[in-house]
Amino acid sequence: MEQVKNKQIVLKNYVNGFPKETDMILNDSSTINNKLPQGSNDSVLVKNLYLSCDPYMRIRMHETEGAAFGTFTPGSVVRLNIRKPLVGYGVAKVIDSSHPEFKKDDLVWGETEWEEYSIIKSPMTLFKIEHTYVPLSYYTGILGMPGMTAYFGFYEICAPKKGEYVFVSAAAGAVGQLVGQFAKLSGCYVVGSAGSKEKIELLKNKYGFDEAFNYKEEHDLNAALKRHFPKGIDIYFENVGGKMLEAVLSNMRLNGRISACGMVSQYNLEQGDGVRNLFLFVTKRLRMQGFIVGDHYHLYPKYMEMIIPLIKQGKVCYIEDVVEGLESAPAALVGLYSGKNVGKQVVVVARE
Amino acid sequence: MEQVKNKQIVLKNYVNGFPKETDMILNDSSTINNKLPQGSNDSVLVKNLYLSCDPYMRIRMHETEGAAFGTFTPGSVVRLNIRKPLVGYGVAKVIDSSHPEFKKDDLVWGETEWEEYSIIKSPMTLFKIEHTYVPLSYYTGILGMPGMTAYFGFYEICAPKKGEYVFVSAAAGAVGQLVGQFAKLSGCYVVGSAGSKEKIELLKNKYGFDEAFNYKEEHDLNAALKRHFPKGIDIYFENVGGKMLEAVLSNMRLNGRISACGMVSQYNLEQGDGVRNLFLFVTKRLRMQGFIVGDHYHLYPKYMEMIIPLIKQGKVCYIEDVVEGLESAPAALVGLYSGKNVGKQVVVVARE
Numbered sequence: 093m094e095q096v097k098n099k100q101i102v103l104k105n106y107v108n109g110f111p112k113e114t115d116m117i118l119n120d121s122s123t124i125n126n127k128l129p130q131g132s133n134d135s136v137l138v139k140n141l142y143l144s145c146d147p148y149m150r151i152r153m154h155e156t157e158g159a160a161f162g163t164f165t166p167g168s169v170v171r172l173n174i175r176k177p178l179v180g181y182g183v184a185k186v187i188d189s190s191h192p193e194f195k196k197d198d199l200v201w202g203e204t205e206w207e208e209y210s211i212i213k214s215p216m217t218l219f220k221i222e223h224t225y226v227p228l229s230y231y232t233g234i235l236g237m238p239g240m241t242a243y244f245g246f247y248e249i250c251a252p253k254k255g256e257y258v259f260v261s262a263a264a265g266a267v268g269q270l271v272g273q274f275a276k277l278s279g280c281y282v283v284g285s286a287g288s289k290e291k292i293e294l295l296k297n298k299y300g301f302d303e304a305f306n307y308k309e310e311h312d313l314n315a316a317l318k319r320h321f322p323k324g325i326d327i328y329f330e331n332v333g334g335k336m337l338e339a340v341l342s343n344m345r346l347n348g349r350i351s352a353c354g355m356v357s358q359y360n361l362e363q364g365d366g367v368r369n370l371f372l373f374v375t376k377r378l379r380m381q382g383f384i385v386g387d388h389y390h391l392y393p394k395y396m397e398m399i400i401p402l403i404k405q406g407k408v409c410y411i412e413d414v415v416e417g418l419e420s421a422p423a424a425l426v427g428l429y430s431g432k433n434v435g436k437q438v439v440v441v442a443r444e
Numbered sequence: 445m446e447q448v449k450n451k452q453i454v455l456k457n458y459v460n461g462f463p464k465e466t467d468m469i470l471n472d473s474s475t476i477n478n479k480l481p482q483g484s485n486d487s488v489l490v491k492n493l494y495l496s497c498d499p500y501m502r503i504r505m506h507e508t509e510g511a512a513f514g515t516f517t518p519g520s521v522v523r524l525n526i527r528k529p530l531v532g533y534g535v536a537k538v539i540d541s542s543h544p545e546f547k548k549d550d551l552v553w554g555e556t557e558w559e560e561y562s563i564i565k566s567p568m569t570l571f572k573i574e575h576t577y578v579p580l581s582y583y584t585g586i587l588g589m590p591g592m593t594a595y596f597g598f599y600e601i602c603a604p605k606k607g608e609y610v611f612v613s614a615a616a617g618a619v620g621q622l623v624g625q626f627a628k629l630s631g632c633y634v635v636g637s638a639g640s641k642e643k644i645e646l647l648k649n650k651y652g653f654d655e656a657f658n659y660k661e662e663h664d665l666n667a668a669l670k671r672h673f674p675k676g677i678d679i680y681f682e683n684v685g686g687k688m689l690e691a692v693l694s695n696m697r698l699n700g701r702i703s704a705c706g707m708v709s710q711y712n713l714e715q716g717d718g719v720r721n722l723f724l725f726v727t728k729r730l731r732m733q734g735f736i737v738g739d740h741y742h743l744y745p746k747y748m749e750m751i752i753p754l755i756k757q758g759k760v761c762y763i764e765d766v767v768e769g770l771e772s773a774p775a776a777l778v779g780l781y782s783g784k785n786v787g788k789q790v791v792v793v794a795r796e
Contacts, residue, residue: 366718
């Protein structure tokens with residue numbers, strides 16, 4: 093057993109408003125044993141390879157009552173000997189294991205920590221990686237949590253039917269790009285919104301959305317949606333919330349379904365935007381279902397059965413925005429909230 | 445065939461804000477034939493006995509885009525020879541019929557008009573009354589549209605489980621009083637809100653709610669709900685919307701269900717109240733389903749199978765607020781929006 097260096101990204105303080113790169117600090121003085129401690133049970137020691145930047149992580153940066161996601165523990169510099177890096181999804185390699193289901197050299201994906209090496213105790217969300225002929229980083233995206241989110245939210249909650257009208261917000265992101273492609277595979281008409289010209293091009297020319305618009309260039313979201321959906325929207329895959337949700341409600345069709353996995357426009361607000369037209373739920377017989385994908389991982393094998401052939405046959409594509417090095421992680425994460433990333437934001441900590 | 449007098453209640457003009465008695469006028473110069481015209485098909489001529497005052501009727505008093513409910517046709521005094529009374533639910537007796545399913549002297553309930561006699565063409569919503577040992581007026585309430593609303597919204601949408609925590613707003617109204625009793629029959633803990641001391645007494649002592657509170661006496665709805673639901677709310681039967689909905693969302697438990705059949709607090713507002721905490725749908729995995737009971741009348745026979753024995757055995761009770769005479773109808777309807785009615789608001793046009 094020997095001590096090795098273990099760089100970490102630690103939250104400095106609870107965050108208000110938009111997170112900044114300086115809300116996180118790099119601790120480069122931490123170390124870790126390269127073996128699990130004697131007598132450890134059901135634990136794995138992993139080397140982190142790819143870390144995933146996901147919008148929901150913002151929620152863990154402030155103290156919230158009854159939080160669905162645990163809050164990150166902020167550590168001031170003097171307390172850095174207490175190891176509390178950020179927690180997130182990632183792809184890792186098992187270095188040592190006292191868990192019956194994992195052994196040395198297994199590749200895994202699931203919840204890990206923002207550092208070079210992590211001990212994961214009683215892993216709730218750790219999956220062994222079986223298909224390695226795809227980029228390993230895909231397990232932070234299309235083959236990981238965002239993929240399952242798109243799959244569960246679109247197929248299970250929205251129950252799409254051929255010919256239906258689908259709208260996806262944050263459509264060029266880790267989840268949205270898949271929802272759009274799933275919608276096309278289901279024979280739906282799909283429009284996406286995103287925040288740059290480059291993303292709009294991707295939506296139309298790469299992912300095959302029927303139409304796309306840049307919400308930053310629209311003065312009136314309601315009018316933009318009316319233009320793209322003269323007959324209204326059957327399915328809304330909700331990623332942003334607030335004003336967009338209000339505009340969408342005005343354009344939903346009878347018996348419309350809304351799957352809500354996140355509302356990224358709301359995370360940095362002290363007080364959420366007020367949505368004033370909820371009575372439309374009654375008159376239009378709408379259903380909105382919020383979900384946390386972690387509740388539904390029992391469906392992961394079913395999703396893999398569907399998605400692996402689609403990837404092999406080139407019927408879905410997946411775009412990642414990759415940065416190198418753990419020290420690049422804070423900027424990459426912060427970039428999500430201004431829409432800087434194009435595609436799934438991934439941080440390479442180490443290549444295998 | 446002879447002409448008979450046919451008093452009517454007509455909407456004067458489209459309504460903004462709270463409706464007033466004077467927004468409706470009594471037309472006492474109208475007449476009607478006491479037989480259907482020659483060659484009529486699939487029509488019934490009825491004598492209206494009981495008319496139902498229902499909160500949703502407010503929605504038909506203004507012009508709305510893509511309205512789920514048709515808008516009442518306002519008629520100025522000079523146009524009163526064009527017969528356009530308000531439309532609503534009621535109990536009636538068939539006087540003449542060219543419809544194969546209805547014959548003279550049948551008692552029926554369903555959509556009729558606010559007048560003494562009505563011709564109902566191609567009735568979409570007209571049910572023959574079979575059980576006549578209960579008060580006929582019950583077919584405007586527990587055995588009619590509000591009963592079906594409570595049944596469908598509570599059992600089908602909310603899928604209650606024994607021991608769950610249920611909150612009902614507008615709990616002393618036509619629908620709420622039933623939802624509370626259904627919740628108790630399902631082994632749930634149920635709290636209701638209403639707007640007067642008298643109603644709170646009824647909720648607790650007559651309908652068997654576990655607790656009840658007067659929302660008008662609460663400065664902080666969120667605190668009131670926390671007091672009554674220290675462990676949170678599993679099921680919310682939504683009748684009011686706006687600020688109450690926002691407070692409820694803050695108090696929902698994981699996997700909570702919200703059935704929305706109306707949002708009476710919003711009907712008289714130019715702009716709906718903004719609900720600012722919809723992100724809780726995600727973190728708490730909430731589901732909200734709006735519905736219009738008219739879509740679900742195929743379940744009416746199933747509901748009757750359940751409710752008739754419960755009435756016979758005295759296991760559910762039903763309170764009505766009855767006024768006499770068609771001329772009393774405008775005041776009775778308007779009273780709904782200030783909460784004047786105690787129980788289901790019924791207007792007696794004629795006793796059989």
